[in-house]
Amino acid sequence: MATDFKDTAPAVDAASLMRLLPARPRMLALGEPTHGEDALLEVRNELFRQLVEQExxxxxAIESDCLRGLLVDxxxxxxxxxxxxxMEHGISHAWGAFAGNRELVRWMRAHNEHRPASERIRFAGFDGPLEITEAASPRQALTALHGYLSARVPTHLLPCTADALDRLLGTDDRWTDPAAMMDPTRSVGRSAEAGELRLIADDLAALMDEQMPHLLAESTRQEGERARLYAxxxxxLLRYHHWMADTSPARLTRLxxxxxxxxxxxxxxxxxxGPVFVHAHNSHLQREKSSMRMGGDRLEWWSAGALVSARLGQDYAFVATALGTVRHQGVGTPPPDTLEGLLHVRPQQTSVIDPTELATALGDPRPAPRVSxxxxxxxLDPAHLSAIDGIVFVKDAGRD
Structure with missing residues (x-):
């Protein structure tokens, strides 16, 4: 492996990142290799502040429940x-307790307080209402969508009444049974009621499209955005529950x-x-196929970033974060023959790295990924460098 990689990379700031890109993207995605580390959230927060003020x-948008995120917005x-x-109800996965997330929301509120609506910054969760052990009931999304339409279009155009929708949904604990994650026979996702609800959801979404000119006149932009989010x-969610009930080998990959x-x-x-800054795990934002082991099997799938990049092209930029140590979790100094090892000997705590220069420094063949x-x-997988637009390196994720 080559060892002549320069140690003059700039500190992490918006201008340094933008210099790596051909133009300002509509979507700038910053990945992270782990969740909840203060050092990574502090870098994210400062980058967002600069992107707001300078770009x-x-x-x-963060990796959190999209419906809960409406409370934060x-x-x-x-x-x-x-x-x-x-923080308690608007951010999922218990991540509202992270100090960096609280500081982000606090700063956004302070920034907006005396600004007109057109200049206010917005918050969004972009994950589904999904946790590791369960998926939410589709009740909130379906009833909100039905309510939006029933208040604005003739009743006879709706595919069902609110009472019929409630009957088909049943109790929420039918949908959220944690045992269904490992036992598909416990899922209601392929019941007759679930099948009928999928048709109703499709009909409601289609009705919204068919009535778009009227709905635009009868709704605010925010109301319209939220109705489409509910749809x-x-x-x-109904598709996710359908696959939770599947018994084939494709089940986990489909989920x-x-x-x-x-x-x-x-x-x-x-x-x-308009321009959006996204923060989530590297595996959800990368252009290459994502993979993980679950239930003894290796799963491979296309990430959200790969799907968005296929649609937006150069309007999507992916910046990966690489991390040296997480000592409180047993992740010590990286071996010198790894990507993180090459970067860890540099003096800066944080820096912006050009992936092309890093690939040259690593040489050919590139080293295997560091084993955690x-x-x-x-x-960070060195084989992915050609599909990354920039790298943020954080030397140590220390905690006091």
């Missing part, structure tokens, strides 16, 4: 609710694929607002 970005844009409530989420498809659809909708002793951290 005109107006939305940040209401808080940062209008002051609705409280910061505590936004995407209802269909995505992770459906999840990233839901993410991609949400990101593409957000791109219509902790399942929660995923190293």
């Amino acid at each position: 005109g970005y107006r939305t940040i 209401d808080y940062v844009t209008s002051g609705s609710g409280t910061l505590d409530a936004a 995407r989420t209802a269909s995505g 992770v694929s459906v999840r990233d498809r839901m993410m991609a659809d949400n990101l593409l909708a957000l791109a219509d607002r 002793p902790w399942f929660g951290y995923a190293s």
Whole structure:
């Protein structure tokens, strides 16, 4: 492996990242190799602040429940609710407890407080309403979509009444049974009611498209955006539950694929607002196929980033974060013959790396990916460098 890689990379800032790109993308995605580390969230927050102030970005989207995220967006844009409530109920996966996420939401609210609506920055979750052990009931998305349409179009055009929808949905615990994640026979995703609900969700979405001129006149832009979000989420959740009930070898691959498809659809909708900054795990944002081991099997699927990149082309940029150490999780100094090892000897705590220069420094053949002793951290694969637009390197994710 070559060893003449320069140690003069710039510190992490928006201008340094933008210099690596041919033009300002509509969607700039920053990946991370693990979740919840303060050092990584601090870099994200500062980058977003600079992107807002210097590059005109107006939305940040994070790997969190898209429906819950509406609570945070209401808080940062209008002051609705409280910061505590936004963090507890508006961010999923228990990530509202992370100090970096709280600081992000606090800063966004302060930034917006005295600005007109046209200049306010927005928050979005772009993940589906999915947790590791369960998927949400489609009730919230379906009933909200039905309510939006029933208030604006003639009743006889709706595919069902609100009461019929409630009857088909049944109790929410039918949908959220955690045992269904490992036992498909416990899932209701292929019941007669679920099949009928998928048709209703499709009909409601189609009705919204058919009535678009009228709905645009009768709705605010935000109401229309949210109705389309409800439609995407209802269909995505019902598809996810359908595959939870599957007993074929394709089951787990289909589940992770459906999840990233839901993410991609949400990101593409957000791109219509204007420049968007996205933050999630590298595996959800990369252009190369993603992979993981689950239940003893190796799963491979196209990530949300790969799907969005296929649609947006150069309007999508992916910046991966590489990390040296996470000592409190047993991830120590990286071996010198790895990508992270080559970067870790540099003096800076954080820096922006040109992937082309790094590939040259690594030489050919490129080294194998670093092996992590902790399942929660995923190293950067040197084979992916040609599909990455920039790299943020954080030397140490220390905690006091």
